[in-house]
Amino acid sequence: MLTDRQMRILRLIVDDxxxxxxxxxxxxxxxxxxxxxxxxxxxxxxxxxxxxxYLEQPHTSAGRVPSQQGYRYYVDNLLPEGAALTTDDVKGIxxxxxxxxxxxxRVAREAAVMISDLTRYTGVVLGPQVYDTTLRKLEIVPLNxxxxxxxxxxxxxxxxxxxxxxxxxxxxxxxxxxxxxxxHRLVGTPMYRIRSRVLQEITSEIARxxxxxxxxxxxxxxxxxxxxxxxxxxxxxxxxxxxxxxxxFRDLQKVRAVLSWLEQPSHVAVALRGDERNPEHAPGVxxxxxxxxxxxxxxxxxxxxxxxxxxxxxxxxxxxxxxxxTRMEYARVIRLMQALSDSMTDVFSRFYQT
Amino acid sequence: MLTDRQMRILRLIVDDxxxxxxxxxxxxxxxxxxxxxxxxxxxxxxxxxxxxxYLEQPHTSAGRVPSQQGYRYYVDNLLPEGAALTTDDVKGIxxxxxxxxxxxxRVAREAAVMISDLTRYTGVVLGPQVYDTTLRKLEIVPLNxxxxxxxxxxxxxxxxxxxxxxxxxxxxxxxxxxxxxxxHRLVGTPMYRIRSRVLQEITSEIARxxxxxxxxxxxxxxxxxxxxxxxxxxxxxxxxxxxxxxxxFRDLQKVRAVLSWLEQPSHVAVALRGDERNPEHAPGVxxxxxxxxxxxxxxxxxxxxxxxxxxxxxxxxxxxxxxxxTRMEYARVIRLMQALSDSMTDVFSRFYQT
DNA sequence: TTTAGCACTCGGCAAGCATGAGTGCTAACA
DNA sequence: TGTTAGCACTCATGCTTGCCGAGTGCTAAA
Numbered sequence: 101m102l103t104d105r106q107m108r109i110l111r112l113i114v115d116d117x118x119x120x121x122x123x124x125x126x127x128x129x130x131x132x133x134x135x136x137x138x139x140x141x142x143x144x145x146x147x148x149x150x151x152x153x154y155l156e157q158p159h160t161s162a163g164r165v166p167s168q169q170g171y172r173y174y175v176d177n178l179l180p181e182g183a184a185l186t187t188d189d190v191k192g193i194x195x196x197x198x199x200x201x202x203x204x205x206r207v208a209r210e211a212a213v214m215i216s217d218l219t220r221y222t223g224v225v226l227g228p229q230v231y232d233t234t235l236r237k238l239e240i241v242p243l244n245x246x247x248x249x250x251x252x253x254x255x256x257x258x259x260x261x262x263x264x265x266x267x268x269x270x271x272x273x274x275x276x277x278x279x280x281x282x283x284h285r286l287v288g289t290p291m292y293r294i295r296s297r298v299l300q301e302i303t304s305e306i307a308r309x310x311x312x313x314x315x316x317x318x319x320x321x322x323x324x325x326x327x328x329x330x331x332x333x334x335x336x337x338x339x340x341x342x343x344x345x346x347x348x349f350r351d352l353q354k355v356r357a358v359l360s361w362l363e364q365p366s367h368v369a370v371a372l373r374g375d376e377r378n379p380e381h382a383p384g385v386x387x388x389x390x391x392x393x394x395x396x397x398x399x400x401x402x403x404x405x406x407x408x409x410x411x412x413x414x415x416x417x418x419x420x421x422x423x424x425x426t427r428m429e430y431a432r433v434i435r436l437m438q439a440l441s442d443s444m445t446d447v448f449s450r451f452y453q454t
Numbered sequence: 455m456l457t458d459r460q461m462r463i464l465r466l467i468v469d470d471x472x473x474x475x476x477x478x479x480x481x482x483x484x485x486x487x488x489x490x491x492x493x494x495x496x497x498x499x500x501x502x503x504x505x506x507x508y509l510e511q512p513h514t515s516a517g518r519v520p521s522q523q524g525y526r527y528y529v530d531n532l533l534p535e536g537a538a539l540t541t542d543d544v545k546g547i548x549x550x551x552x553x554x555x556x557x558x559x560r561v562a563r564e565a566a567v568m569i570s571d572l573t574r575y576t577g578v579v580l581g582p583q584v585y586d587t588t589l590r591k592l593e594i595v596p597l598n599x600x601x602x603x604x605x606x607x608x609x610x611x612x613x614x615x616x617x618x619x620x621x622x623x624x625x626x627x628x629x630x631x632x633x634x635x636x637x638h639r640l641v642g643t644p645m646y647r648i649r650s651r652v653l654q655e656i657t658s659e660i661a662r663x664x665x666x667x668x669x670x671x672x673x674x675x676x677x678x679x680x681x682x683x684x685x686x687x688x689x690x691x692x693x694x695x696x697x698x699x700x701x702x703f704r705d706l707q708k709v710r711a712v713l714s715w716l717e718q719p720s721h722v723a724v725a726l727r728g729d730e731r732n733p734e735h736a737p738g739v740x741x742x743x744x745x746x747x748x749x750x751x752x753x754x755x756x757x758x759x760x761x762x763x764x765x766x767x768x769x770x771x772x773x774x775x776x777x778x779x780t781r782m783e784y785a786r787v788i789r790l791m792q793a794l795s796d797s798m799t800d801v802f803s804r805f806y807q808t
Numbered sequence: 809t810t811t812a813g814c815a816c817t818c819g820g821c822a823a824g825c826a827t828g829a830g831t832g833c834t835a836a837c838a
Numbered sequence: 839t840g841t842t843a844g845c846a847c848t849c850a851t852g853c854t855t856g857c858c859g860a861g862t863g864c865t866a867a868a
Binding site for chain 4: 809810811812813814815816817818819820821822823824825826827828829830831832833834835836837838
């Protein structure tokens with residue numbers, strides 16, 4: 101248990117270090133500290149805090165720097181409570197939804213850029229992905245004799261399109277019939293059940309209604325993956341180069357490690373989703389702060405990741421996040437993410453909830 | 455006019471510098487040079503080449519480095535002719551099209567990554583954009599009482615979707631009628647003519663057939679931008695972090711400049727499209743090499759950009775490109791881009807040409 | 809418990825120095 | 839006239855050295 105004074109000192113060190121990125125010495129601290137304690141006393145307290153694991157020294161005779169545990173304590177216990185968002189921040193968030201056309205995908209993409217603009221860190225968004233949406237409409241639009249576009253619309257308003265080659269022998273009427281059957285039988289089916297329903301119930305019906313069963317099944321085979329493929333994770337980045345401005349990444353090696361990690365959407369997706377089986381992922385927890393080594397991704401040892409889910413109604417459909425140095429403006433960023441995720445949830449729920 | 459020997463020397467310098475990234479001295483060159491000329495002679499030739507503007511010295515008493523003009527001469531006159539692509543390269547290109555489902559958008563995205571993998575530079579692709587495609591299908595799928603998804607399919611197989619808010623008072627029947635009219639009258643119309651046709655010819659027909667003209671027009675107003683908006687340029691990047699491996703970008707400032715330039719799709723799109731009014735953009739010219747300062751973008755002063763268009767039939771629909779240092783493996787990259795653009799054109803033409 | 813004083817530590821920076829690759833010039837050579 | 843060898847000179851690079859200053863831990867006094 102930390103004493104009151106230790107908490108005050110820890111908070112000051114974190115705040116100062118976040119601002120300056122330089123180790124804080126006892127002397128400096130004693131000067132700028134409101135309450136008057138001498139440098140020597142602070143030295144003693146600092147030594148204690150270090151022993152407890154909240155601070156560390158880059159090397160002897162440098163100032164102290166918060167340790168991972170120190171940041172954790174700060175986030176859990178020392179965050180300044182009040183202090184709402186600035187009006188600029190609020191304006192930024194509002195501007196995301198100013199248009200008449202609210203398209204999830206686009207909001208997600210722009211949210212990433214907005215996060216990076218407002219925080220000067222890297223914004224990261226996992227596009228909306230609705231696991232138990234249902235099929236709303238299935239459509240095929242022929243392009244020429246050999247190919248066609250298949251459109252899949254889900255109840256959440258997500259649209260997928262796939263270009264397919266038509267089997268050589270198939271007749272337009274059969275294509276039409278096939279899709280009419282599929283629509284008739286599958287609309288309203290949850291996406292994840294489509295594959296089994298097709299295989300179990302629908303093939304026989306197809307056999308009854310189309311002329312050339314062989315060819316129809318060939319076509320079905322080609323569109324089935326598109327239908328059941330969970331929409332691959334779309335990851336949107338914003339301001340990845342902001343990393344380059346940070347003093348902790350003055351080293352080219354580190355920059356490269358982080359940037360090429362960011363370049364792989366699958367990496368980012370995994371990090372954003374987090375371990376969903378994790379106890380910390382209790383239901384109702386929307387916001388997560390993972391500091392340094394708490395991240396499973398090795399590349400993020402020196403980074404903190406703050407994520408928040410956004411939802412339609414009660415159903416989380418995606419994740420927004422910020423990647424920055426462990427030396428992050430936690431208070432502000434947390435509030436920002438909270439506000440943004442709330443806004444997105446709000447708007448999406450209004451538009452898409454059935 | 456360069457003498458034969460000068461050309462040989464220039465070629466050797468470029469080749470060597472591309473490999474080593476270090477200024478070439480006369481001594482080094484005379485050793486590795488097949489034909490036996492002494493260092494002193496080479497020094498004289500180099501001095502001449504420098505005077506002519508093909509070489510430059512980073513500082514007195516360093517070796518020589520090709521100048522922009524030197525690279526230009528190399529690309530125009532000294533490219534080794536034969537030397538086909540390696541089998542690995544060919545395999546890479548093939549793998550792009552291995553799947554049954556050939557979706558332009560996806561091929562474009564993956565092409566960017568592939569270019570970067572094969573070249574170790576940065577791959578850059580401008581997604582397919584077909585200016586004089588025609589409308590193939592217009593569809594609206596309601597999501598709930600308040601919103602719907604509008605699908606737009608063009609003759610090239612590109613699909614756009616926009617989520618719209620339905621005007622409050624509109625009846626489902628009116629929506630259906632509106633779309634039936636639009637489809638009936640607009641399918642087959644070139645995209646760029648849609649706006650004018652709607653305004654000139656179709657509003658009157660709508661007035662005749664729907665019950666609530668006011669509301670129908672409100673809805674039409676909302677979808678019209680989506681229809682006529684030229685599909686905004688989609689830019690795909692691959693291997694942007696490859697830049698970090700290059701010795702010319704050991705300086706953080708330069709890295710930042712280039713990477714944040716790359717982060718702005720609009721910048722990249724402009725560079726890729728190039729000045730289409732440029733004399734160099736003669737019809738039939740598919741491949742362009744822009745070296746250093748030949749790029750209009752200031753950020754690319756130290757870079758070379760090699761672009762090639764891909765097409766459906768004779769109609770160019772997009773651009774692939776490589777951004778690398780001026781010290782680029784021109785021969786290989788040029789062949790690669792040529793091969794890739796040919797393949798893409800080939801496959802797309804087979805699938806999408808009407 | 810707090811404070812002042814003191815010796816000690818260590819990173820960072822600048823100056824000085826040696827090294828070596830490379831040049832231009834001149835003079836001799838084929 | 840073109841080619842080569844030799845020589846003095848230049849300059850980036852890397853290493854060593856020494857100094858500075860911020861900061862610490864410890865001890866002794868308040």
